Amino acid sequence: MAETSGTTNRAARIELDERVAHELRDLLPLVAGRTITAITAEVPSYSGTLTGQMRDKIENAVQIALGTFLQLVEQSRTADRPQASDPSTPLVPALEAAYALGSGEARSGRSVDALLAAYRVGARVSWREMAAATVAIGLPAATVAEFAELMFAYIDELSAASVAGHADELASVGRARRRNLERLTQQLLLGEPEEVLQRSAKRADWPVPQTLTVALLPQAKLRGALALLDEHTLESSEEMPAGEPGEETAVLLVPDMHGDRRRQLARVLQGRRAVLGPARPWSRACSSYRRVVRVVALGITRPADGEPLDTDQHLSELLLSADVEALADLRTRVLQPLAELPAATAERLTETLRSWLLHQGRRDDVAADLFVHPQTVRYRMGQLRQLYGERLTDPRSLLDLTVALALPVGIPPASIAPAG
Structure with a gap:
């Protein structure tokens, strides 16, 4: 037998005859409709989104979830009978559906807070309607209390499954986006054609800037610099012939630091033993990268005051070293x-x-x-x-x-x- 959850254990303590279960099941369409109405009215993220076919689909999902809850109670009541099915079985598809719901909400761009708010509203409205029905049917107060405890525990399990689905989806999307950003970075450094770069930028959901400026700095200085730079700065941790022997280096591609903003970039890189390339149109960032590589290869002494080694200040050396x-x-x-x-x-x-x-x-x-x-x-x-x-x-x-x-x-x- 599969391991039972706390919800299943609570369900086994409730005495609910077939007549009561049938009357509660007849209420499910009404409860589902009122639940969706309350969610759209009280949770801003869902306002105006649950309409038409989408509303019908979600209402049906709520009915199925509540129906699974009643099935859990009924099945637990008969679990001690010979050949009775596993009382935890109804939870499996419900939890899978809740997980899928959380994953879908992440893909739709809604936050986990909005999802949990919808669960809170749904739990309140569902219990209000179900409680009114159980009292009208004449269930004893103790049974109504047990019923409430079971229902909220069940919704807690569903919401936990949805949160897990939401988190896993975001993690998966984050990993995919990081891979796409890494691929875009390498393509920029290699000088791939602009049409290739445009496709990669779109795939990585990376806003195309006007210019990119390449900066080289020790890997150990990378995190502090990134915290002060544009959030869309790209990075690469490849091997570079710079820094102290055995020191790992990193390449940054910083958006829109041309003109007067170059001084701002120099201030951010102050004291980080950086080499700063020229600003170039974003699709020609490879030109800035090659400039940095050449200046590093020349072995030019870094400024004593901690300022970045600015390649724009060493054009003569670069020109003279061309042949x-x-x-x-x-x-x-x-x-x-x-x-x-x-x-x-x-x-x-x-x-x-x-x-x-x-x-x-x-x-x-x-x-x-x-x-x-x-x-x-x-x-x-x-x-x-x-x-x-x-x-x-x-x-x-x-x-x-x-x-x-x-x-x-x-x-x-x-x-x-x-x-x-």
């Missing part, structure tokens, strides 16, 4: 006049030439930059003019020198990672 071999060849060619000098001398003169180009020949500024006396700068530049001659006044030669020496002298171009 590593070309930059190396250019540097070798423009530094050819220094090739015969001792290594230490060539390095000092290269460093001086770079500073002279960047400071447009202002001797005092060059001296301050190199931490040397202005006379030292004058002496070194005299050497360079002897080695380079007219090339230090030729516009084309100056352009080549500036581009070739734009990166710090201590970072040879061959050490720069290829563009990603």
Whole structure:
């Protein structure tokens, strides 16, 4: 025999003859109708929704539920007879139906609070009608009390089953949505066609923004950042070449942080060792992602004040690293006049030439930059003019020198990672 519930045990204590059961069963259509009327009047979430065929369907479901309750009482009364059926059996389909109701309400977008409110109203109205009938029939007060206890226990079991169905449906929908969001995130990072992205965004119920900005930060800093960002921010926990050795990193795709709002994003990421990509039209978020990857590969030093490493501030380095071999060849060619000098001398003169180009020949500024006396700068530049001659006044030669020496002298171009 199947395990009986508390409701079944209570049902076994009630003495209800066939005449009384028949009269109560005849009341079910009336009770169901009044129950639905009360629910639509008192529970705002159901106002105007239970009409037409839907109302008929729900009224029928209420009749079946109450009929199952009466069947439970009648069957419990005969359970000690030979070959009687299991008194818990009527509850099984009723609980399954209640579970399905809860699941359906979750899919319809109604909250569990609305569902429980409907059960409370339904229990009150059903008992009011049934109580009036049992008193009119002449049932003893003790039996009426037992009947009330049983009915509310039965409705409690139904509501618990509905809550379970509602919770399971939300969990299932949540898992499916998370999978869809993860798929969308990967498609955005890979640069899938916009029509593919549009379908995935719709499937994930993700509102399409105007722009997306990619940010890279350590996994350990992710939760705190997400709590301060737009709820529709996407995330990916894939491996990235950044952070401390062995440190896991995360990629964020933050909606609509373009223009003045970029400063707001920088404030949120303050102190989180983040790398911030450019804002891009949402379907081209892969461009922002590639920019972040390239800046990380360059090994650019992060700001000491905890500000995010903003890739928009390092466009020159990115541009110069676009063709590593070309930059190396250019540097070798423009530094050819220094090739015969001792290594230490060539390095000092290269460093001086770079500073002279960047400071447009202002001797005092060059001296301050190199931490040397202005006379030292004058002496070194005299050497360079002897080695380079007219090339230090030729516009084309100056352009080549500036581009070739734009990166710090201590970072040879061959050490720069290829563009990603």
